[in-house]
Amino acid sequence: MASENILVCVAWPYANGDLHVGHVAGAYLPADIFARYHRLKGNRVAMVSGSDAHGTPIVVRAEKEGKTPRQVFEYFHARFLETQKAIGISYDLFTHTDTRNHHQIAQQMFRRLLENNYLFKARQKQLYSETQGKFLPDRLVEGTCPICNYDKARGDQCDNCGNLLDATQLINPRSRIDGSAPVVRESEHYFLNLPALREALLSYLSDKDSYWRNTVLDFSRHYAGAAEPRAFTRDLTWGIPVPLPDAEGKCIYVWYEALLGYLTATVEWAALSGRPEAWQDFWYSKAGDVKIYNFIGKDNILFHTVLWPAVLLGMGRLGEPWDGAAGRAAEAPRFNLPYDVPANQYLNLGGQKFSKSLGVSLDVIDLAAKYGADPVRFYLTSIMPENKDADWSWSDFAQRNNSELLAKWGNLAQRTLSQIWKNFEGRIPAPGELSEADQAILAQSEAAFDDVGDALGAVRLREALGKAMELATATNQYLDREAPWKTIKIDKARAATQLYVAARVIDSLSVLLAPFIPFTCEAVRRQLGYTDPLFGEQTIEVVGDDSDRHSVLRYDDRRAAGAWRPSALQPGQPLGGEPKGLITRIELQEKS
């Protein structure tokens, strides 16, 4: 089968607060599972994301803490790198939006959209703070709600009656920064002409019925069909400046340049890999063998299914050369649009939304350190909010870990390998003739590569994990029926065959489960005596020259030897030492 190019785009975390398990369950983990599967499958994979470094909340936080916006975002960016490494999110590149590369391409985007007439200027009324000498973002204004008279309504929405507001309608508006009263001023902005792209967007959305989630599709179509122009610029200081002489003090609206990060991160990844053109293999459709997947949370759906495709369509004839030197080729390739946007719902904690300010949070690094990355990954996959919101429960976490991950998978490897270790000098025993039962379980393990693979390919991850676990259960059943611990007392050759068969299925399982619980699977692989790893290595590196130095997460796959195919375990292979338990029991005390 021809190999595919799979671009795994992951939502960009906003760098003004730590990540929590909700983020992991919603976007990063599903993306990682999916990317690992495709790597094992032998496809060309690039998984990219980064920190969203710009925008108002970072400026506000910086002002509050007496820091620069850069200091704030760099602090969280560094923590993002550690967090994602700890939980094993295998980005080919996790960068950020304040790189030279990103700035340059974002300004290119703006120019091309303007040239192609998808941006137009219009005046907009906005609240202006005279004490601060700048326009106030809606959310930084407070006042009395014109609908319900609640006196602490925010500029974008009233928390009391729930209605969306226009900040200029607020009665007695005041700045949330210094309490002063802002005035209404007109400001000129660029707007993205979505109506002009409506037909193209609806056409793009027209063939997604068979595989898009129903939480995504109808919603997107409805919005695309009624799309109005949307502001593309903001009066901001911390962002990417609009590249026009008469646009001082205006930046590209942070959402659009953050979305562009999928493209700019791929460009940066290609450059760092020493093949600067490689990004085109994912973004320009040459042979129809490219698929772009966007892993996001449900709050971001419209941005990825409508606004981002609109930008890509609008840039449309952007040619090959980013420097523009070669001009616009008449037949320049078009950008690939997202093939699938498998948006997840939310993961809550004790029925409440994750919220740092309310103390509703779970630190990912802590969890990984205390319980191991795989138990957390396993549990989060089991409850992954693919169709509806899910809830983190400590008792459920412990139960899943002890009764499923440990009992079925960890124990299966342990019981098999320890018998081999004790009775066959620590080497994979040589099988004799295979019985029907032996052949049946081996056949089941081979079929699992298709079953589990199909579900993974369709981004039905919970289902895929369930199917892989079924094989583990079947193998436990096989062992109980065959009882090699009894056989060995009367027929050692037969016991050798039984344990060889079990070890071989476990070897297959170490691949089938690897996308979900890579750390445990690597450990089993080492115990089976392999010396090369399934996956590559994640590293945090500093890249760029003096004026553009930044830290990134990278993935080096040169040693990766894993392949999505049934085990060909060699008899005689020495085990990698005395088998040890893979999973630790979780005993719950105080937490519920």
Added chain:
RNA sequence: GGUGACGUAGCUCAGUCGGUAGAGCAGGGGACUCAUAAGCCCUUGGUCACUGGUUCAAGUCCAGUCGUCACCA
């Protein structure tokens, strides 16, 4: 307010073209003992949110209600 999705056993979820509900875990019972008191076998749990409609027949289609969530100047 508008749009969309979701609401099935204690928990997490399946239910394809409509034919009176399934799995894993938890709970109960049993035989074994290689294994981290794990594994295996058997088993108890459901007015499928509510109301009305279409139909010989609805968890499954239609309308409405309630609840949850997200998005929308």
